[in-house]
Amino acid sequence: MTEQPQDEAPLAVEMRQIVKAWPGVVANDHVDFEVRQGEIHALVGENGAGKSTLMNVLYGLLQPDSGEIRVRGRPVRLHGPRDAIAQGIGMVHQHFMLIPVFTTGENIMLGREPVRPGGFYDHARAGQEIAALARRYGLALDPNARMGDLPVGLQQRAEIVKVLYRGAEILILDEPTGVLTPQESAELFGVLRDLVKSGKTIIFISHKLKEVLEVSDRITVMRRGRVVGHLLTRKTSEAEIARQMVGRDVLLRVDLKPARPGPVALAVEGLGANSDRGVPALRGVSLEVRRGEILGIAGVEGNGQSELMEVLAGTRRPTAGRIRLGDRDITALDAAAIRTAGIAHIPEDRRGAGLILNYSVAGNLILGHQRDGSFAWRQFVLRLRAILEWARRLIGEFDIRTPTPQTPARSLSGGNQQKIIVARELGARPTVLLAAQPTRGVDIGAIEFIHRRIVAERDGGAAVLLVSAELDEIRSLSDRIAVIYEGRIVSIESGDAPEDRLGLLMTGGSAR
Amino acid sequence: MTVLSDIGHLLLTADLWHAALAAAVLLLLPALGGVISERSGVVNIAMEGMMLTGAFFAVAADLILHDPWLSALVAMVAGGLMALIHAVVSIRFRADQIVSGIAINIFATGITVFLINRFYGLQDVGHLPPSELLPNLQIPLLDQIPFLGRVLFQQNVIVYVALILLLLVHVLLFRTRLGLRIRAVGEHPEAADTAGINVYRLRYGAVISSGLLSGLSGAFLAIGISNTFVPNMTDGRGYIALAAMIFGKWTPFGAFIACLIFGLGQAIYDNNSIIHVSQYLLSMLPYILTLVVLAGVVGRSQPPAADGIPYAPGTE
Numbered sequence: 001m002t003e004q005p006q007d008e009a010p011l012a013v014e015m016r017q018i019v020k021a022w023p024g025v026v027a028n029d030h031v032d033f034e035v036r037q038g039e040i041h042a043l044v045g046e047n048g049a050g051k052s053t054l055m056n057v058l059y060g061l062l063q064p065d066s067g068e069i070r071v072r073g074r075p076v077r078l079h080g081p082r083d084a085i086a087q088g089i090g091m092v093h094q095h096f097m098l099i100p101v102f103t104t105g106e107n108i109m110l111g112r113e114p115v116r117p118g119g120f121y122d123h124a125r126a127g128q129e130i131a132a133l134a135r136r137y138g139l140a141l142d143p144n145a146r147m148g149d150l151p152v153g154l155q156q157r158a159e160i161v162k163v164l165y166r167g168a169e170i171l172i173l174d175e176p177t178g179v180l181t182p183q184e185s186a187e188l189f190g191v192l193r194d195l196v197k198s199g200k201t202i203i204f205i206s207h208k209l210k211e212v213l214e215v216s217d218r219i220t221v222m223r224r225g226r227v228v229g230h231l232l233t234r235k236t237s238e239a240e241i242a243r244q245m246v247g248r249d250v251l252l253r254v255d256l257k258p259a260r261p262g263p264v265a266l267a268v269e270g271l272g273a274n275s276d277r278g279v280p281a282l283r284g285v286s287l288e289v290r291r292g293e294i295l296g297i298a299g300v301e302g303n304g305q306s307e308l309m310e311v312l313a314g315t316r317r318p319t320a321g322r323i324r325l326g327d328r329d330i331t332a333l334d335a336a337a338i339r340t341a342g343i344a345h346i347p348e349d350r351r352g353a354g355l356i357l358n359y360s361v362a363g364n365l366i367l368g369h370q371r372d373g374s375f376a377w378r379q380f381v382l383r384l385r386a387i388l389e390w391a392r393r394l395i396g397e398f399d400i401r402t403p404t405p406q407t408p409a410r411s412l413s414g415g416n417q418q419k420i421i422v423a424r425e426l427g428a429r430p431t432v433l434l435a436a437q438p439t440r441g442v443d444i445g446a447i448e449f450i451h452r453r454i455v456a457e458r459d460g461g462a463a464v465l466l467v468s469a470e471l472d473e474i475r476s477l478s479d480r481i482a483v484i485y486e487g488r489i490v491s492i493e494s495g496d497a498p499e500d501r502l503g504l505l506m507t508g509g510s511a512r
Numbered sequence: 513m514t515v516l517s518d519i520g521h522l523l524l525t526a527d528l529w530h531a532a533l534a535a536a537v538l539l540l541l542p543a544l545g546g547v548i549s550e551r552s553g554v555v556n557i558a559m560e561g562m563m564l565t566g567a568f569f570a571v572a573a574d575l576i577l578h579d580p581w582l583s584a585l586v587a588m589v590a591g592g593l594m595a596l597i598h599a600v601v602s603i604r605f606r607a608d609q610i611v612s613g614i615a616i617n618i619f620a621t622g623i624t625v626f627l628i629n630r631f632y633g634l635q636d637v638g639h640l641p642p643s644e645l646l647p648n649l650q651i652p653l654l655d656q657i658p659f660l661g662r663v664l665f666q667q668n669v670i671v672y673v674a675l676i677l678l679l680l681v682h683v684l685l686f687r688t689r690l691g692l693r694i695r696a697v698g699e700h701p702e703a704a705d706t707a708g709i710n711v712y713r714l715r716y717g718a719v720i721s722s723g724l725l726s727g728l729s730g731a732f733l734a735i736g737i738s739n740t741f742v743p744n745m746t747d748g749r750g751y752i753a754l755a756a757m758i759f760g761k762w763t764p765f766g767a768f769i770a771c772l773i774f775g776l777g778q779a780i781y782d783n784n785s786i787i788h789v790s791q792y793l794l795s796m797l798p799y800i801l802t803l804v805v806l807a808g809v810v811g812r813s814q815p816p817a818a819d820g821i822p823y824a825p826g827t828e
Contacts, residue, residue, distance in 0.1 A: 101817075102692075110707045110709070111708040121692055
């Protein structure tokens, strides 16, 4: 952790009584927010708490209905990103503002390109500018590399350099670690500390409490459009922040009764599969999941876990190997037949593969079961009343916050969208549950709920295969942990394997 | 087999290649317009309509002004105004760009026929004397080169203009700051916006440029190659230009190569009297080439990432 900034350090940003309302929602309700120069200030809160709105106001993307903003003590009016940039404010967006087909140099220069007379883009000067920034901040980048070819960590670095190139003194980072591997996150934190040492001020938006504790100096907590707490990082704890965020005590650890594993429910032997780009993603994966246990798959994203789940769910063809469900060989079955056979799937791409966003909540709750006799007459005419009844039951049981069952899934929050999927998949009482990133981008409250339901499924005798990018999630839920690396299971560990050992295995190190 | 040997003989004549280049340029201008428009992220299938409008106004203006140059300018403005409609509908009002494009094409057919009836009655529009057409330009000395001289240096003035524009558009898109920004807006408008670039202004400019270029092509057709206007005289060339743009993977030179192939098809058809096959079969040649190309002979080409997606800031 960096040295604590002096409490009397001057204010870099001062936002007073900011109000921003949309029809029906007050996103920012008289918010006061201040950041001292030279600190890493974390802004935390659940989805929809108003963090992004507040930061978009500070970056000039949104105009507040009322309130005052001061930058370095001077009142400012920010009518657009240009004004914010002129005030030395830069923003690294959650979804990168990078153009994959442009070079790194072009991406960084965009909007402030060096030109030769006649308006010609000056490649040479772009390269020099980037080299100068690299020297100054220790952020090396190849200006001629195609952005789309770079790993996510380097893309983010380019985003940071882009902001620095525009002369930012105050950097806003919106959920910067969401897409990073643990190694890349650690690297990012190092970069942030260096930037603060060279005099920059950083606002760090996150809902990952561990990171907030690791990297920030002070914390502002938001809930439902209001600021509900100011915390000094060295004097607080995860539980304290979570309580302020949610407004009640939150169980951060899942209570796991010891597993009582039954017979093998799902067995995979020598499974091979290609990625979307046609290169091998799975190179002979073998594993077994028993009834009544949770097997976690730990791995850095992109090592085959996504493909593994898709093959098991029947949405990707294997190139080798066998899959057995109990005694039955299901290798050749398609997705519908696999579902009927008793495998449920919470896909990692919630909005793309898990839901039809324009369909109603009720419609989404029967996806995959739309031909069942109870929902359709002769597999053809939908029984709307039965569907509605079923939807009402699941909405109650899984606490899906929706105005009506007919509301389109699109208008629900991420957490409630995920609950639709969880309700649908668990509602079918599966023998095997494939859960891929079941809580990605979901609020703490909903995470707690989804975790409890997954564990309840295990205790009810289902076999659960869990893939998650969050090592914490894997470790707190799994009875056994399989580590995947470059398409192979490199080790099977016990559920309480230490984090550093798993981290080493995940990156291809041997843990002997 | 006589058909093939007929075509073979034809391919050895300079006149055929001369005609092929002229026909290619007719397609190249709207294709360049399409490249600019779609690189900025606005799908443009309205080149046909903008070209037709340009052709009509070129003739109408020339009949009054007796000046082909001013008339070509009028044609460009007419094309540009049609493009402005497309721009407002698809950028400002974020309507479906395909639907807007189709509407403009139908509108262009209707408005030109309406104007003919309104101003020229049931007679034809009237023919222009050669002195009031866009002139052919013989480049001294160079036009004496055997074969190549006839093909390249005895062309209509618009052919030279178009070839210069080809080079300019290429340089603009891939060497200048403006081009970088146009492409940025077409790939990822949010990224451009947050970098302080005015997405709307660039898209308006790009779409209107496509109208200017298509209008010029219409003028070339009506008061360069022909000397009058007849209803629907563009005859699908705007669509073929669209195919050429896709064939050329949204690059100026790629589109030019495609235009040459289509132009060659057109030129072979125009010389059908010396080929012993039904002229109706031959007339299909450019269109069959278009279909074959669109069906993917060139492989799937990748349009700009934000092509056809209206930009609404802050919708994340």
